[in-house]
Amino acid sequence: MGILKSITEWATNPWGQNVPIHIAWFLIWVAALAGLLFLIVHAIYVRYFAKAEEYADDSSPTLATALPKRIPRHSLAARLFHWIMAASMFTLLITAFLPKIGLQFDWVTYHWIAGSVLTVSILFHIVHASFWLDFWAIWPDRADLIDARRRVLRFMGRPAPPPRKFAKYPLENKLYHGAIIATGLAAIGTGVFMLSRVRTIFFPRNPYLFSDMTWGLMYVLHGLAGVGLIALVTVHVYFAVRPEKLDITKSMIFGSMRREFYLKHYDPQRWTVRIQPSDSISTDRKA
Amino acid sequence: MAGGLDSFDWLKDRIKRPKVLVDLSGIAELKGVRTTSDGIEIGAMTTLSEVVRHPLIKEKYSLLAEGAELAASPQIRNQGTLGGNVSQDTRCWYYRAGWPCYRAGGNICYADTPTGRNREHAILHAERCVAVNPSDSAPALIALDAKFVLRTPKGERIVDAEDYFIGPDIDITRLHILKPGDLLTAIRIPSTWAGSKFYFEKVRDRNVWDFPLLNVASAMQVSGGTIERIRLSVNGAAARPLRLKAVEDAVRGKPATAATGEMAGQLAVQGAVPLQFNAYKIPLMRNLVKRAIGGVEEAKWAS
Numbered sequence: 001m002g003i004l005k006s007i008t009e010w011a012t013n014p015w016g017q018n019v020p021i022h023i024a025w026f027l028i029w030v031a032a033l034a035g036l037l038f039l040i041v042h043a044i045y046v047r048y049f050a051k052a053e054e055y056a057d058d059s060s061p062t063l064a065t066a067l068p069k070r071i072p073r074h075s076l077a078a079r080l081f082h083w084i085m086a087a088s089m090f091t092l093l094i095t096a097f098l099p100k101i102g103l104q105f106d107w108v109t110y111h112w113i114a115g116s117v118l119t120v121s122i123l124f125h126i127v128h129a130s131f132w133l134d135f136w137a138i139w140p141d142r143a144d145l146i147d148a149r150r151r152v153l154r155f156m157g158r159p160a161p162p163p164r165k166f167a168k169y170p171l172e173n174k175l176y177h178g179a180i181i182a183t184g185l186a187a188i189g190t191g192v193f194m195l196s197r198v199r200t201i202f203f204p205r206n207p208y209l210f211s212d213m214t215w216g217l218m219y220v221l222h223g224l225a226g227v228g229l230i231a232l233v234t235v236h237v238y239f240a241v242r243p244e245k246l247d248i249t250k251s252m253i254f255g256s257m258r259r260e261f262y263l264k265h266y267d268p269q270r271w272t273v274r275i276q277p278s279d280s281i282s283t284d285r286k287a
Numbered sequence: 288m289a290g291g292l293d294s295f296d297w298l299k300d301r302i303k304r305p306k307v308l309v310d311l312s313g314i315a316e317l318k319g320v321r322t323t324s325d326g327i328e329i330g331a332m333t334t335l336s337e338v339v340r341h342p343l344i345k346e347k348y349s350l351l352a353e354g355a356e357l358a359a360s361p362q363i364r365n366q367g368t369l370g371g372n373v374s375q376d377t378r379c380w381y382y383r384a385g386w387p388c389y390r391a392g393g394n395i396c397y398a399d400t401p402t403g404r405n406r407e408h409a410i411l412h413a414e415r416c417v418a419v420n421p422s423d424s425a426p427a428l429i430a431l432d433a434k435f436v437l438r439t440p441k442g443e444r445i446v447d448a449e450d451y452f453i454g455p456d457i458d459i460t461r462l463h464i465l466k467p468g469d470l471l472t473a474i475r476i477p478s479t480w481a482g483s484k485f486y487f488e489k490v491r492d493r494n495v496w497d498f499p500l501l502n503v504a505s506a507m508q509v510s511g512g513t514i515e516r517i518r519l520s521v522n523g524a525a526a527r528p529l530r531l532k533a534v535e536d537a538v539r540g541k542p543a544t545a546a547t548g549e550m551a552g553q554l555a556v557q558g559a560v561p562l563q564f565n566a567y568k569i570p571l572m573r574n575l576v577k578r579a580i581g582g583v584e585e586a587k588w589a590s
Contacts, residue, residue, distance in 0.1 A: 009392075011387030011392075011393055012386075012387070013386065014381075014384075014386050014397070019387075021387055021392070021393045021394050022394055099458075104453075104457045104458045105457065106414070106456035106457060107456075108414055108415065108456065197394070197395070197415075198415055199413075199414075199560075205399065205400075206400075206401070207395050207396065207399075207400055208400060208401075212395075215394065215395070216394070219394050
């Protein structure tokens with residue numbers, strides 16, 4: 001309870017109950033600084049200390065020549081989802097937090113509309129990923145954990161065989177996706193109920209749907225998820241613009257990446273590209 | 288603190304407990320009515336009674352005198368100031384009781400609920416909070432195209448009267464743009480509307496003294512029965528006094544008759560959303576606007 005008290009604000013309701021009302025707003029700055037600190041530390045590490053990546057040799061000259069010049073990575077539907085989600089996420093963060101740091105504007109309408117768009121796009125993504133994409137490609141598997149252990153040991157200077165190249169998504173990518181799922185679903189799950197607190201086209205307004213304590217905890221969870229997303233989005237944007245990751249970023253725009261980049265970083269056995277004469281098959285689809 | 292009539296409510300109820308209270312009553316510069324090259328300047332600490340009695344205001348800007356005279360009681364007008372009247376806080380009792388509503392920094396509006404007591408609350412521009420602005424002088428000043436002079440840490444700032452007030456969509460915790468460290472020092476009224484045809488009407492529960500359920504203020508320049516220019520404002524309908532610009536545009540060039548007033552009244556309440564107990568405000572506002580344009584005799588009351 002102690003930590004909850006220090007990161008939340010409380011008030012006394014008309015029935016004399018002490019209830020949480022929202023997070024303490026200094027957490028906005030904590031999240032922003034945490035995101036900023038991470039990228040500064042990471043940038044310094046990569047620039048001055050990181051060793052060249054070394055992977056177990058699994059190259060196959062035959063495969064390299066058989067691959068198309070552009071390796072398809074994200075289907076049009078997946079890309080559209082990503083950018084719609086990105087636009088709604090930025091809108092949500094801007095409308096949620098800029099008024100709290102002094103930039104006043106009519107934010108509520110934009111916020112709930114963006115939240116509704118995000119909710120619909122996430123529902124689409126869940127169905128799309130479950131039935132049309134390789135659902136398990138984004139979840140950590142045993143090989144990820146073995147390679148992660150190898151990478152940690154080598155980072156610490158201890159003997160370990162080099163890790164394999166990545167599957168379609170590196171472990172860090174998968175963990176980030178997991179963090180986004182946790183924070184995003186917390187924000188959306190609470191946000192859907194919070195729609196009943198404001199005037200929208202969806203529900204009749206009813207602020208007495210839950211007790212004040214339940215509402216308060218819901219606002220706190222929504223706020224914690226929101227500030228968490230500040231840090232997560234900061235980190236995501238940082239990696240998206242890093243030079244060595246630009247191929248991945250571009251693939252989210254154009255749908256494909258260079259063959260050389262694919263062969264350098266990805267294990268063709270873990271991320272199989274179907275070779276067809278047309279070169280037009282997207283590999284995020286089910287095989 | 289200006290006259291203290293709003294501030295002392297908060298202090299006596301122990302809801303606000305400021306560490307420091309600055310009494311502005313000793314600053315002569317903030318008091319009195321002065322003529323300028325283009326109208327008059329009224330110090331923010333000028334009492335409402337002084338405004339009501341001032342000969343120049345009575346002669347040329349009687350709209351303000353009427354609005355100020357209908358505020359509160361004689362004793363309160365002797366102590367209350369013009370600056371305080373336009374800057375006072377809302378009267379929503381859920382908020383004034385110190386409960387953690389949106390306006391108090393919380394996450395709920397107790398008035399906008401199926402059982403909330405919201406007879407006096409907003410019908411327009413409500414955004415989570417449904418409290419209304421209770422000032423009687425504010426709509427008169429908007430109709431007179433007044434300018435508010437602010438002294439801020441960054442220097443002097445002059446804003447149009449209508450821009451002095453803000454709704455919950457912009458800042459749910461304040462009714463005006465004053466920030467900590469800012470001070471409203473004076474209100475300037477240009478001569479543009481001096482001697483125009485004015486109309487002020489206030490509807491309240493107790494005619495002895497009460498806050499407005501709704502009030503309306505208009506300044507019209509009429510030539511040959513045709514409205515040439517007009518400024519129209521209502522208060523008590525939203526968290527800020529509303530200048531009805533669409534209505535002004537619609538009636539300009541039309542005869543100042545009951546028919547025009549009827550059309551204006553209909554237009555004025557477009558978009559109004561009543562709460563559980565304040566639907567009466569919609570016909571009330573429609574009729575007040577109608578009377579402000581068509582006149583009391585011509586524009587008979589309609590339910």
